[in-house]
Amino acid sequence: MKKLPIALLLVAALAATGCNRRDRFADGAGVPAAPAPVTNPGAGSAADPSSPAYFQQTIGDRVLFLVDQYTLTPEGRAVLDGQARWLQANADYRAVIEGHADEQGTREYNLALGSRRANAVREYLVSQGVPSSRLQTVTYGKERPLEVCSAESCYAQNRRAVTVIAAGSGLTG
């Protein structure tokens, strides 16, 4: 520990700091703008096997993971087999795979873990014949929990990768 010299600040002309810009946004009350869409626009009817709604509800749009794991479970692979078949049959759609983590972990580690989970799903879908150009991954870490309790029953639902179907056969950028 060393002694720091006493700053000789005799006259400190303070820059104007306050101004009056508490909030420089029109929604000053903090009213949020629309969140980034995570649902499927034009999901169609779940009765139509070529609809994103069918994909989501009948085939299953998500796989779950064990604590701090990103390897696919046998149940997860079975779901992904169905996803791969659907994506091959419906070439007009692409998918964004979202990786999520439960709240047990630091923010930064969970971003990495979510990234790994999303990628595990992508790699599996590619191995089943889905062109990688139609698949994109995104991690949300622990930022978007589905279930809010602080117990394993909720955590198990939050440790997930969700395949979100979007219109368009490939990625442009």
Added chain:
Amino acid sequence: MTHRLFANLLAGLLVAFAAMWLAGAAAAQGGPLRITVTDPNVEPLPFAIPAFEAETAGAEGLASDISRLVAQDLVNTGLFREIPSTAFVSQLTSFAQPVAYTDWRTINAQALITGAVAVNGGQVTVKFRLYDVFSGQELGAGQQLVGTTDGWRRMAHKVADQVYSRITGESGYFDSRVVFVSETGPKNDRRKRLAIMDYDGANVQYLTDSGSIVLAPRFSPTGDRVIYTSWDSGFPRINAIDVGTVSRQQIPVQAGEMAFSPRFSRDGRQVIYSLSEGGNIDIWRTDITTGQHQRLTSAPSIETAPSLSPDGQRIVFESDRSGSQQLYVMPVTGGEPQRISFGEGRYGSPVWSPRGDMIAFTKQHAGRFHIGVMRTDGSEERLLTASFLDEGPTWSPNGRVLMFSRETQGADGAPAIYSVDVSGRNLRRVTTPAFASDPSWGPLQP
């Protein structure tokens, strides 16, 4: 009195103080006017601060507000105890009047702070003096600060910084700002905005709207820019925002699927961050001025949360290459990392102290989270906090206090920002208008 003499009274200045103390020893009940910030058993030093004198008509309110805020800054450190004015034997009526030391010794005030405030239009002038009561001497020279009435809190913080600095021998931290994430809404629909506030939670200003997730803002070393992770493109990307103009800029990092966990280098020209490619997360460095990218790690494991040493020569980061999250240090150019954390549990979000001597981290063990500190070689690990979820420490500009996020448990769980001394004392919640997380403490303002 247990305020023991600072271990290393080496500086000539301190020798001079020691001489003053000796001179006043006959009257003194105890030791010198000195506090060791890192002493975990420090007894708060009693001080008196009569309401600052109003030198111009109508300045009474501001004079009172400023002296109250100086007192609050000092008391909130846990190192000082204010003697209430009801105990005063004498009330100062004039800043220029000689101090009646015996009146202040009677009530056992070790330090006395006096001040005067003048307002002319939108300009405010604050004068203050600090006295070592038991040695009967002024401690340091009287000072005068000039600012705007709008910025009166900063002036109070500057006075408090001077008092703190003269008594502890450390630089202060009150005139500083914190960038953080302001959160609203339920746990499964949280809206996040970047916001900036004074270190004490005052003067909150928002830097972004809540249209997309923003995480982990970090100040540039000069405090004029903030770098953070944003999902406004739909994917995590590194953005920077100018605090003054609120203009945003995407930082062009190495191409990859996702980029996050950015920090500026000391000179603000480089950014270190994590990049995810094919599920592998490594640490990269980009020179913003030249657009050159350098890969710093290349392991199949997760490497993230890089933080530079203050000399810019080393990077501490977390990696799960050993099978669990641990802390590693490597040269700034990359190269073989050395593991420094070996305790039980998992270690993450390391942050190098601005003094260079310590690394703060988040530790997860047995279902609890802790904020802790260790030497840069991993020795002398100490845990400062424990809760359901504590994470993301950030250092005060003088390296003596940490802020972090604490999230409560359950469906109604929500984050708030707390601070704790590096000694583990003085855990405090920082008052914010909404939920708050991911604090990053900026530099002492000029």
